[in-house]
Amino acid sequence: MRMSNMFSRTLREAPNGAESKGYEYLLRAGFIKQLGAGIFSLLPLGFKSTKKIENIVRQEMDRIGGQEILMPVVNPGDLWKESGRYYSIDKELARFKDRVGRDMVLAMTHEEAVTDIARGEIDSYKRLPLFVYQIQTKFRDDPRPRAGLIRVREFTMKDAYSFDRDQAGLEKIYADNYRAYFRIYDRCGLPSIAVSSDTGMMGGKVAHEYMYLSPIGEDTIIICDECGYTANRQIAEIRKEYLKEEEKPIEKIATPHAKTIDDLAEFLDIPASKTCKAVFMVGSFINDRTGEEEDKLIAAFIRGDMEVEEAKLQHAAGANSLRPAHEEEITACGMVPGFASAIGAKGDFITIVDESAAYSNNLVAGANEEGYHYINTNFKRDYDGTVADIASAREGHLCPKCGKPLKARKGIEIGNIFQLGTKYSEAMNCTFQDETGVQKPCIMGCYGIGIGRLLACLAEEYNDEDGLKLPITVAPYEVHLVSLVKDQEIAEKIYEDLLNSGIEVLYDDRKESAGVKFADADLIGIPIRITLGNRSLKEGKVEVKLRSTGETTSYDISDLAKEIKAEIAKERAKIEDNIVEKNL
């Protein structure tokens, strides 16, 4: 590619709103261009990188037996009504009507579409297992896109789907994907960890998320350095110590102005762990057959020294979504915000009690009367409810596996794998006949990687004060040929030679000053830079500089292509040698 003819140009200054380095450089180097909130075009350099990432993904999917297909972005709404997600997913699912008024959706994932195909293909256990994938556009109308390609509305995703006859089959392909994902990130050069995760709108039971740890991440990951336990905070468990003691008689006491746990603990001169905190949410419960929606108050109780994790609470209550409750909704059930407990409450609401509160004795809790609390309240004796783990794991809490203190880190989700089970196959009647003639639902799994987000994370990981320095496996070109010579003929010849040797070359043939060319080369960050200068050329030499290390070598022009191929192989080896097989 000749830079004199390149569609995109570099920018000297960062466009307004590029707050992270990676995003800024992707914009300035001309990899991407914003079209609207959360909507980006890929320019030639960004598209090249994206294709490289896609090809790595493709190779690894093929390697574990994946068959590439392509499904439509536009799906009939009826299909999504079958799975129930037409109703259970809110505005994030973009809907429209076609010319005859049929409900249509822009697919945000493809469980429905693939299950529809599979139910037509799969009749016998002999057809299983099956594993397909696609690399395709998704649209999710995110309420708040941000940080460039990190969180967007339209994006390219590799999504894969497996169909098995039993759990053992699913677990095998799940483990294959688990390994393949690490190989993909390793081959892209992106550090990654796998964490146990929530299943969210996908449904199913077992799931892992792959995270790139970064301060700009929006997910919080709980990590145990000691035993390797890792989980998204949404589901991270902690070892809880219960304050067991002899039950004492309940007693109402005056606690004027003690509305918060801190106030209360200070007023009574007790630790927060001797109190019980109430958190009120309203859950939306959607009937996914009819789309009918019902709101219900959820009262969550947890020991005063802990916080409620909303995702856990949502699961425990079986709600589709949660929002904070309004004061009237709480008082309608006989509870008084600031002085609330389940004791003496009435009306239709769901009570979820964290283990910390349920298994500790003699806690101070609200008396549902302005200015009063009960001391020595005990679960079961004084109030009832569903016991669940709804505690939010924080740095310093104890590891559920080994009991050592946990750490909290920020991360960006770069992929996920789900054991779906039969959620979609049952809802959509995707069954097979086993040896005994019995119809059974296929056991499904799904596996996703956001391609653009991966590029964004790579840009975040690989940059310095001069620009990007993507690894050679994902950089748009292998070699940047910078010509500083007056007589372009020799440069043209070298360019041709390199191309003929099968090397991917970005050729700066522009009539620009050396400084401009070097600055642009650093900004775009192609791994190997060849500089053609008048002086060294007279001696038959050219300079080769690595973007990653700054290391410079001088080569004879006569065997340049051969030497460059060796350099490329070395750069590739730097990445490929770091591929580590990681098993589930």
Add this chain to the structure above:
RNA sequence: CGGGUAGUAGCGCAGGGGCUAGCGCACUUGGUUCGGGACCAAGGGGUCGGUGGUUCAAAUCCACUCUGCCCGACCA
């Protein structure tokens, strides 16, 4: 969806009722320079986000509206 902030040339910004709307970079032409964002000279480019209003006069004041960004709610 709530709070904040901003829309003026490709990018970054200034101007804040008055005559041809500026600056830096970028762009065009000519010349000099030529290994780390060169210099000189001459040029080209803008419905001042949109609509409506106030006024003799609006980029500037007012109302509404659209869009971007940040924080939160939210989210794979």
